[in-house]
Amino acid sequence: MTRHNAQSGDREAIIAIIEAETEAWLRSDTSGWADCWVQAPHAQHIIARPSVGARVLYGFDEIAAYFTPLIEAFSSQSERPHDVRRENWRISIRGDMAWATFEQYIPLDAGEDGAPGRHNQMRILERVDGAWKIAAIFQIPNRIGYYAGPWVRVDRAAHILDMGLGTAEALRTHPALRKVGQKLCTRHTADAEILRVALAEADELISVHRGKPPRPLILNHEHGTGISLAWVSNSDMMIVVLLGDESLLSNTIAHAGRVFGLSRMQVRVATALARGNDSSTIARDLGVQPNTVRTHVRRMFERLEVNSQIALVRTLMSLDPPTH
Numbered sequence: 001m002t003r004h005n006a007q008s009g010d011r012e013a014i015i016a017i018i019e020a021e022t023e024a025w026l027r028s029d030t031s032g033w034a035d036c037w038v039q040a041p042h043a044q045h046i047i048a049r050p051s052v053g054a055r056v057l058y059g060f061d062e063i064a065a066y067f068t069p070l071i072e073a074f075s076s077q078s079e080r081p082h083d084v085r086r087e088n089w090r091i092s093i094r095g096d097m098a099w100a101t102f103e104q105y106i107p108l109d110a111g112e113d114g115a116p117g118r119h120n121q122m123r124i125l126e127r128v129d130g131a132w133k134i135a136a137i138f139q140i141p142n143r144i145g146y147y148a149g150p151w152v153r154v155d156r157a158a159h160i161l162d163m164g165l166g167t168a169e170a171l172r173t174h175p176a177l178r179k180v181g182q183k184l185c186t187r188h189t190a191d192a193e194i195l196r197v198a199l200a201e202a203d204e205l206i207s208v209h210r211g212k213p214p215r216p217l218i219l220n221h222e223h224g225t226g227i228s229l230a231w232v233s234n235s236d237m238m239i240v241v242l243l244g245d246e247s248l249l250s251n252t253i254a255h256a257g258r259v260f261g262l263s264r265m266q267v268r269v270a271t272a273l274a275r276g277n278d279s280s281t282i283a284r285d286l287g288v289q290p291n292t293v294r295t296h297v298r299r300m301f302e303r304l305e306v307n308s309q310i311a312l313v314r315t316l317m318s319l320d321p322p323t324h
Helices: 003-026 030-035 060-076 167-173 189-207 246-260 264-274 279-286 290-304 309-317
Strands: 044-049 053-058 085-094 097-106 117-128 131-141 151-154 160-163 177-180 183-186 215-220 227-233 239-242
Touching (some): 003 085, 003 097, 053 060, 151 167, 227 309, 246 264, 264 290, 290 309
Antiparallel strands (some): 044 053, 097 117, 177 183
16 A cells, blocks of 8 residues: 555544544444544543633543543433534644544534534544544633534625524515625625625734633614614634624623713613614513603713713724623
């Protein structure tokens, strides 16, 4: 066998053992899962999740003790995330050692234990008795799998690369954004430049490896009847547009309220305005008269030196939310 054919055969065997390890997990096959590993003290498993931080396991015994109960738990789940796909493989082989990197996608409806989302993965492998085995796993899920609301991943030119669960339906009814072919577009023509600039800025931050809190987009409804709030994030070196995020909205306006000295009721009114609600809806939801809402809005106009609701929301949202 030529060296090229040997390398090709090793590559196929490496991909096969990596896929077998995941498939054994999904079948709750602990024995099959363990057979994919180098069962030795130098084995390692490193995972970093946005929700819980980093965890490092040393030696196969510690790895098995941690993961075996999780693997067995899949047998009690009514629906398992079988639609797992892997893309962008890069494999390097040096004798009886190899490493492989790839991106792994798990459906967002897999549930928390299924670790939904897009994961950057790395495997270090050893050849043991002629068969490739996993010696180390490095797994870095990113925040794209943990957004609470609909999201769409795009490039600088707004071409759609990926979407979260339910995003396609959300875009069909969204008052300010829509999907046209494979592009994300604004419904109001005046907002096209706002989206273009925001995506360009996010792309430039990625090019210099800088992170920044999600940038709010205050967009007009299609016929100018109201406003909607979306967000552009460049976390994990990807451009992601969030169609809505209550926690970002609440934290940003609460922070702005403290900076500008707004009352508690004014913060509630401003938050409702940022959601696109009109004065009558806000009054009903807050249990006050419409005139009371208008009074609060007028006083915020005076304090922030603006003369429209959209300018008020833009000013409040111009402050980055506090980070911890």
